[in-house]
Amino acid sequence: MEQLGFFPILFAAVFTNNILLTNYLGMCSFLGCSRELKTSTGLGVAVVFVMAVTSVLNWLVYAYVLVPLDLVYLRFIVFIVVIAAFVHLIEMIIERVSETLYTALGVFLPLITVNCAILGASLFMVIREYTFWQAAGYGLGSGLGWALAILAMAGIRQRLAQRGRIPRGLEGPGIALIIAGTMALAFMGFNGMVNLN
Amino acid sequence: MTALLIAVGVLCAINTGLALLLMLAAATLGRVGPCRITINGEKEMTVAGGRSLLATLKDERIFIPSACGGRGSCGLCKVTVLEGAGPLLPTETPWLTPEEQKANIRLACQVKVRRDLQIRIPDELFQVKQYRARVADLTDLTHDIKQVTLDLEDPPEIHFKAGQYIQLEVPPYALTDEPVYRAYSVASGPADTRRIELEIRYVPNGICTTYVHKHLRVGDTVTLNGPYGEFGLTDSDAEMLCIAGGSGMAPIKSILTEMARTGNPRRCRYFFGARARRDLFLLEFMRELEKTLPDFRFIPALSNPDPADHWEGEVGRVTEVVARHVRDASQAEAFLCGSPLMIDACIQVLREKGMPESKIFYDKF
Numbered sequence: 001m002e003q004l005g006f007f008p009i010l011f012a013a014v015f016t017n018n019i020l021l022t023n024y025l026g027m028c029s030f031l032g033c034s035r036e037l038k039t040s041t042g043l044g045v046a047v048v049f050v051m052a053v054t055s056v057l058n059w060l061v062y063a064y065v066l067v068p069l070d071l072v073y074l075r076f077i078v079f080i081v082v083i084a085a086f087v088h089l090i091e092m093i094i095e096r097v098s099e100t101l102y103t104a105l106g107v108f109l110p111l112i113t114v115n116c117a118i119l120g121a122s123l124f125m126v127i128r129e130y131t132f133w134q135a136a137g138y139g140l141g142s143g144l145g146w147a148l149a150i151l152a153m154a155g156i157r158q159r160l161a162q163r164g165r166i167p168r169g170l171e172g173p174g175i176a177l178i179i180a181g182t183m184a185l186a187f188m189g190f191n192g193m194v195n196l197n
Numbered sequence: 198m199t200a201l202l203i204a205v206g207v208l209c210a211i212n213t214g215l216a217l218l219l220m221l222a223a224a225t226l227g228r229v230g231p232c233r234i235t236i237n238g239e240k241e242m243t244v245a246g247g248r249s250l251l252a253t254l255k256d257e258r259i260f261i262p263s264a265c266g267g268r269g270s271c272g273l274c275k276v277t278v279l280e281g282a283g284p285l286l287p288t289e290t291p292w293l294t295p296e297e298q299k300a301n302i303r304l305a306c307q308v309k310v311r312r313d314l315q316i317r318i319p320d321e322l323f324q325v326k327q328y329r330a331r332v333a334d335l336t337d338l339t340h341d342i343k344q345v346t347l348d349l350e351d352p353p354e355i356h357f358k359a360g361q362y363i364q365l366e367v368p369p370y371a372l373t374d375e376p377v378y379r380a381y382s383v384a385s386g387p388a389d390t391r392r393i394e395l396e397i398r399y400v401p402n403g404i405c406t407t408y409v410h411k412h413l414r415v416g417d418t419v420t421l422n423g424p425y426g427e428f429g430l431t432d433s434d435a436e437m438l439c440i441a442g443g444s445g446m447a448p449i450k451s452i453l454t455e456m457a458r459t460g461n462p463r464r465c466r467y468f469f470g471a472r473a474r475r476d477l478f479l480l481e482f483m484r485e486l487e488k489t490l491p492d493f494r495f496i497p498a499l500s501n502p503d504p505a506d507h508w509e510g511e512v513g514r515v516t517e518v519v520a521r522h523v524r525d526a527s528q529a530e531a532f533l534c535g536s537p538l539m540i541d542a543c544i545q546v547l548r549e550k551g552m553p554e555s556k557i558f559y560d561k562f
Contacts, residue, residue: 039287065211071204078211085215089222095309096226099283107286107307 004194006137009130012194013141019117019124020149021184026117030150031176033111035161040154044147046108048140050090051121054083055139058122059132079122087113117146128196138196153179233313237320244310250276251305260325260422261305261318274305280315282308324356327422328363332415333392338478341399342444343410344384346392347419354390355423357383359430359455360448360532360560363423365395367405370412379405382534382560383424384447386454398444428534428560430455435556436529437463440515440543442470445534446479448560452532457489464492466522470515470539471499474506496522516542520550527551533559 004012019025026047033043058079066072087109094106112118121142125135156179160166166175229246234253236242244253251261251274263274272292282303285293289304334346349355357363364378385394399410413419430452439449449467456463471477476499483495498518502508511518516539523529531547533540540559547557 035291036287039290042287061211065207069203069207070200071207074204074208077208081212081215085219088219092222092226099311103284103286107288111288 003131004134004196006133008194009134009137009196010141010144012196013138014145014148015187015190016192016194017196018145018149018187019120019142020146021180021187023117023120024184025120026115026146027180029111029115030146030153030180031173033108034150034153034157034176037151037154037158040150042104043108043111044150046105047112047115047117047146047150048143049105050083050087050109050112051118051143051146052136052140054079054086054118055121055125055142056132056136057086058082059125059130059135062126063132075123075126076119080119083118083122084113117142149180149183152183229311232310234310235313235315236323237317238315240323246310246312248310249306250278250282250303250308250310250314250316253310254305258326259318259322261322262425263306269304269307272304275302276305276308277301277317278303278308278314279317281312282314283311321425325423325425326352326355327420328352328355330393330419330421332413332417332419335413335415338396339476342478343397343399345395345397345409345413347395347421348392349390350418355393356390357387357424359383359387359451360428361424361426362428362448362560363393363395363421364425365405365409366420366422367408368420370408372402372404372407377404378422380425381444382426382428382448382451384450386451386458388455388458394447396444396447396450426560428532428558430461431530431558433530434463437465438519438523438526438529438531438547439465439467440470440519440531440533440535440539441467442515442535442539443476445536445539445560448534449532450479450482453486453490453493456493457486460491462491465490465494467493467495468515468519468522469495469497470518470535471497472501473499473503474508475503514542515539516546519543520546523547523550525551527553529556531557531559533557535561537561 013019020027020030029043033039061078061082062075066075066078091106091109095102121139125138130138153176157176160175170178231243232246233241233243242257244257251263254261261274261276263271269288275297278301285298285303286307289307290298292304293302328349329351330347330349332345333348336344338344360382362380362382364380367373367377367379369375381395381397383393384396385392397406397409400406428448439452441449446469453467456465467483477497480497487493487495496511496518498511498513498515499506499508500514502512526547529552531543531552533543540561544554544557548554
């Protein structure tokens, strides 16, 4: 593929190829934790951090362990183990270092250990044969894109809860899915600016 | 072959490496010294810190009800934490109303024990224990209800209030791969602390009822835990209206047994609904109680008596019979036990008879 730099890839991952709105990955926590802006902010920051770091870690594991040993087919299981271990480790560190940080961020970490968007980002970067810096940009960008989407969603839902009159059958996940669909349509407006594939 | 070995080896190496790293981290970073938990201002215990309050209390054999196993997705394990829990977590707020948040109520599965804690839990939870018991007797009360008599072995005594229930453990067998728990009201009086009776109705393909009706034998050992529940005798002298159907007999029988033992003088009418004569049981027991208790009457009602029954008692649904017998219920208290349908219908009738809803106590199953 065309050699894109760190920033174009980051931009593309946030806007044109938003992992949540174009691939619909990470929906469970997206729907579950998007009722309040405060909760979403914590979760969003946690996802940005974890996705950025695990993409880089998994790239290193992939390039220096799996490829040389011809074990590429093990990538799913190895990636998920690396992610789980890393998240667990970070949770312990945060808990020890600062309780405020733990309350704001740490409590979300166990929730996103098995988030499919995190694994998805690692797998996409392998399938698309990114270089190290591209992978770093893609990981960070996907995290930011996910956070942007959930923040927008939480803002809308919070406002709806205050003054929206939602038909009973659509309350909760129903209206959330419709909003997600509309947001995805809006994000299609960015299409063509940068092309990842 | 070598490729296979390499694959297995690499995977093992990665996993072991990460596991070692985590163990190291847990031993250095995650270690919290011992903490002291004070419960209800009286009981104190020293525990190892670092885990959730729910898990820590479970190790101390204090069982807080929880359905999701500590993932923060059921919101049942509410306890009051007066001191030492830190700020409310975003994972808790969806489950707590603003009043509960103000009252320092927290989810035990989300609160970590990191320093000394002051907590408050309902006194009943102290009493909840796990028991091993032996089946002393199995009797058919009707064609589909069995009376199960259990002798407690370890611990040998249970202290409960009449009307409470226990949870019976069903071990894995043909219908279930893992142990399941089902709640049954104790039918015997609380004065008998070494032996309890349950009344279990057969439900086709019901996991526990099939186990009890088709597999359980006299002499078998079973596991149960409890007691639970708020249903029971109130501390007043108002007239009592008990209404039950089927195995809803059990908690009412326990209450009546206790009333007979203490010589409770309250006026009491017990309406029992069944389909036909063959669904009635414990008639002699109830006739005896009518003699022992100062002011008690047992009024069975059949909704669908068989002509062969030669039934001369009350006919009709139990709600209709209650409506016929009770003129003014405004001063009485009601104790209901049965299916949700029956209870809802009863509540409606009692309200029409002037009973305030705060005086209606029930156990739905």
